[in-house]
Amino acid sequence: MDAFDWGAVPAALPFLLDGMQLSLLLLAVGMLGGTALGLLVALLRLFGPRIPAAIAAAYVDGLRAIPLVLVLFWFYFLVPLAIGRPVGALPSALIAFVIFEAAYYSEIIRAGIGSVRSGQWQAAQALGMTRGQTLRLVVLPQALRAMLPILVTQAVILFQDTSLVYVIGLRDFMTATSISAEEGGRLVEFYAFAALVYLIVCSAGTELAHALQRRRSA
């Protein structure tokens, strides 16, 4: 066993930071885009006409049954085909994350809306609010508060999932780590460092989710 050379890690930090920026971009786009599309899908399933609601349900169940790696391959293959010219891996990955995450967020949002008691609906409508107003002003704000811990947990899962862009060669934090590790032949040091970084970031996220949960049930 060779002696470890931890010096290689600080030397590669700027490169790894670039990777981390991409990971965070994927996280942000996945969260925001996924929530927006997920809200749409959830509303369609709950209040939409029968056929669009069934399509929305099939979308959610279908995407939740296949691995993210396969979804990434799908879009890496489909997006250039749809656009008609080669695009980098990044647009494909961003689209894949939004569409994949939306399936999960829509289930969280649907459960959140379901957790608001029906008396709230009745009271708001008795006050003369329309269904849209009730949803926007009464139900969604309460649902959001109920969902907050799970949304944070989902963000932690999503952040871990961003590492999977490794399979399409996108230079996120994980891929950058892997490149640096292979270059210098320092696999132990670099992968241990990556594990530590993910552990710290995700533990903080998990802790936040627990704190939010405790505050809610207190």
Place this chain on the structure above:
Amino acid sequence: MTYNWDWAILVREPFLGWLIAGTGLTLAIAGLGWAIALTVGVIVGIGRTVANRPIRAASAIYVQVFRNIPLLVQMFLWYFVLPELLPTAWGHWLKRDLPAPEFWTAVVALGLFTAARIAEQVRSGIRTVPQGQTQAALASGLRATQTLRLVVLPQCFRIILPPLTSELLTTIKNSSLALTIGVLELTAQSRQIESNTFHGFEAFTAATAIYLAIATLVRLAMRRFEAGRSMPQAKQAPPMALREA
């Protein structure tokens, strides 16, 4: 968009054989990983609820570490890093002499990763069993281990059946990460067909359909298994509690 359709490619050799082999590997990794995950997960989950402090702390650390490092990183740690840290002879055995090292590494990595998630389900399941059950069991003369084995755990398992089903489905999906260390499971095979034939559409559709079929079969099987076993109060639990965390 110009694209040459050729669905017949899926039933042509060697591609049909690739898909079948890939499906077999996906099921094998997920099945063996699930066995490890259940065993370790139940032990760690119980460990989080016992009175003994060091055991409780060790179980909590296990969950925190295995849940907060991405599965991809864990795969690499087991595959690339562990053999370097072990005594030379052991590392050598792992890399050279163990048959199908990638396969077994994927099974262990997936199993230990999933165990942390199952441990959390087991812990919350044990907490859901009313205190009165434990008190009554102890009062009627059962020892602590008997109480756990005969009274608490049977109820706990019935309560956590629905989330365990979704963990099983997640495990099947997560087995696809084995491709990062070179296991040619289902997703890898579909990717391989794509790069060999440029018929990505057909290849990925086949893989998607097989995953959907597996998920549907697992759901149906678990529903039959759950019928008559699930706890009445579990049905009334709010949908939020059933979400995989």
